[in-house]
Amino acid sequence: MNVPEKSRNTMRTVDKALNLLNYFSTEKPEYGLSELAREAGLDKATTLRIMASLGQHGFIEQHPETRKYRLGTSLLRLARIREASFPVFSIVKPVLDRLAEETGETAHASLVAGSDLITIGISEPQRSTRVFVDPAQLLPFHATASGLAFLSFAPEERREATLRSDRLPQHTPQTITSTAELGRRIDRIHADGYAQASGSFEGEVVGIAAPIFGWQGHATGAIAVATVASRATPELAHLVAGKVVAASVEVTRALGSEPHRNVLKAERRFNGD
């Protein structure tokens, strides 16, 4: 489409506004104006005007004394509408509860949102040692089983963007930091239908994940079990992988989509044992 200069400028302002919301996190839930403008690389006047618009619509709030900004309650309302209309949490939660009970390990699910994988549900087993999954922690694509399972079935542009990135941050000595190695790993996971990652994001954790698919047939997230490394025998890994793959197929179908044939093949392989 032939978009005139003026329209492109106004659209860039929408992008800036939506992007400003992404600076707020559980680690950094409040920003002063100068600080936010600096981080976002915008001038203060522009940032101030955008924050005024966001504030009018309840997307951000400003403390009357400190003048600091934080995320607003309109987000709670819109999230509630989305979940009431197209439930993801309520479809995923019972599946996670069953996974945690059957495997005795922590089960969690995540969805891609923008350029991150976000946790949408966690279920912990009833035992004294278990993996703690921080609900606010974003899951890096290259360093977690969920991220790798997602990436291996993601739209090509997304996969290519990650494989082209200058730098894959190293979280532990086991993190893949070479894009060539990441490419090979992704091809392998694509063939297997599920991903396993040992200590590549946090030491002492072995993650096993399978992709959740969306309407377009690409991965939109992942369902995973995080096991305590000292318990992760090949037998447990095999049991967990079978359950995780079956859970991912169940969730994908409950969301109205169809899993990739390689995931279905994996499911048959595990169930045929």
Added chain:
Amino acid sequence: MNVPEKSRNTMRTVDKALNLLNYFSTEKPEYGLSELAREAGLDKATTLRIMASLGQHGFIEQHPETRKYRLGTSLLRLARIREASFPVFSIVKPVLDRLAEETGETAHASLVAGSDLITIGISEPQRSTRVFVDPAQLLPFHATASGLAFLSFAPEERREATLRSDRLPQHTPQTITSTAELGRRIDRIHADGYAQASGSFEGEVVGIAAPIFGWQGHATGAIAVATVASRATPELAHLVAGKVVAASVEVTRALGSEPHRNVLKAERRFNGD
């Protein structure tokens, strides 16, 4: 501030983008492009460009076949960050549970977001007949106890805007539809420190509500008990009002603010009995 023409135009686009999200509701969770453009009073090309920006940031999603739009998962992530950093749900929930248990009726809490009061928590009593509060239903200011309690302690602009409105929609024969009557009612509630509304939104429901206050000393929401009309004796209404007022004071303080002196006076009145 002296804002140049160009900036004002770009800001209007941000407002349009944020406003488009407000058309999505539990009653109407999906929109086609033409339909959304028509409802919002925008041309299709502008709407298309805004939806593309919103989509890139995960605020909306588009079905690949029907081409319909719905709210996206970025909203779930941002809502989660807001609640993890500044919990409202987790502060309000135990208070509602106690209110429901002590009164034997349905307790709920709401917050203003944009121009509506949204329900943020509900607790139902353990009995066979009880008021069902739809979590997705927006609460009109003029027709519900929560709305009246909020309005009576709202910022002056908000109160004036409601009192200037052309039309107060009639939900039942008991709904206040005259702005003059609404003004008198608000003055009375402001003096009392809490609101009671009988069958003005749904017949057979008596609501009793007290305001929750924010940092600026204005109401930001309300806490309420909805009783089945046939049980709403003066004795029950008195008991409920005392508990609701005490709960609103507790929640306001837990959120780091201070209630209006009229609400504190009401609390002393009820506790002094």
